[in-house]
Amino acid sequence: MTAINENIEFIKKQIKETAIACGRDPETITLIGVSKRKSADKVSKAIEAGSTNLGENYIQEAVEKIDTLGKDRACWHFIGHLQSNKAKFAVKYFDYIHTVDKVKLAREIDKQAAKIKKVQKILLQINIAEEDTKSGACAKEAISLAREFSRFENLSLDGLMCMPPYFSDPEEARVYFKKLVRIQAEIQGAGLDTPAHLSMGMSNDFTVAIEEGSTMVRVGTAIFGSRD
Numbered sequence: 001m002t003a004i005n006e007n008i009e010f011i012k013k014q015i016k017e018t019a020i021a022c023g024r025d026p027e028t029i030t031l032i033g034v035s036k037r038k039s040a041d042k043v044s045k046a047i048e049a050g051s052t053n054l055g056e057n058y059i060q061e062a063v064e065k066i067d068t069l070g071k072d073r074a075c076w077h078f079i080g081h082l083q084s085n086k087a088k089f090a091v092k093y094f095d096y097i098h099t100v101d102k103v104k105l106a107r108e109i110d111k112q113a114a115k116i117k118k119v120q121k122i123l124l125q126i127n128i129a130e131e132d133t134k135s136g137a138c139a140k141e142a143i144s145l146a147r148e149f150s151r152f153e154n155l156s157l158d159g160l161m162c163m164p165p166y167f168s169d170p171e172e173a174r175v176y177f178k179k180l181v182r183i184q185a186e187i188q189g190a191g192l193d194t195p196a197h198l199s200m201g202m203s204n205d206f207t208v209a210i211e212e213g214s215t216m217v218r219v220g221t222a223i224f225g226s227r228d
């Protein structure tokens with residue numbers, strides 16, 4: 001495994017080249033380093049190497065790590081499954097919550113955000129391939145959920161998020177990225193504010209996701225190595 005800083009440099013270069021090749025401004029794409037099950041020490045190295053957006057999946061683990069590192073050193077993204085009873089911690093520690101898929105969860109996040117006078121940035125997670133094993137709302141619920149979310153004063157629906165199945169050939173993920181873009185257009189077409197961000201693309205398929213319009217790529221293994 002190469003060093004974290006070299007990996008980050010390499011991925012940033014790929015992001016830039018892919019963006020330019022498809023006529024996009026590389027600055028509109030945020031690299032989120034996914035640091036689940038990686039030590040605070042490794043995360044610190046990533047921050048020093050310029051990966052100042054970080055994604056975590058587990059609240060307890062994240063809270064300990066963020067307290068160790070200092071919240072202000074990075075922009076923190078919660079990308080794991082969130083239970084309503086942990087919403088309080090997600091709101092306290094995270095700049096973005098990518099995995100909101102139910103009104104009940106949105107309501108709890110709104111309530112906790114109101115308590116600390118915060119407007120919490122959230123993304124609506126779509127179960128894009130309708131897999132039983134994954135969370136996320138189904139595509140046909142997207143407009144009604146976006147409408148419900150827009151009524152909460154302490155929530156800001158900033159984007160949509162998806163996680164297609166793993167394919168060894170990332171080209172096979174393309175249809176799912178296109179589908180998320182279509183859902184974004186449908187929400188806009190329904191007269192609601194456009195959720196501007198598209199959180200899509202991981203180590204294996206982020207270049208395809210960028211070609212389809214991703215604004216946030218969530219890259220773990222290609223930065224930090226495999227998780228055992």
Ligand SMILES: *Cc1c(COP(=O)(O)O)cnc(C)c1O
Pocket residue numbers: 034036057079080163202203204218219220221222
């Ligand atoms: C773990 C994880 C990632 C990163 O996956 P890699 O394949 O290691 O890049 C991205 N998004 C979510 C939601 C994850 O849980």
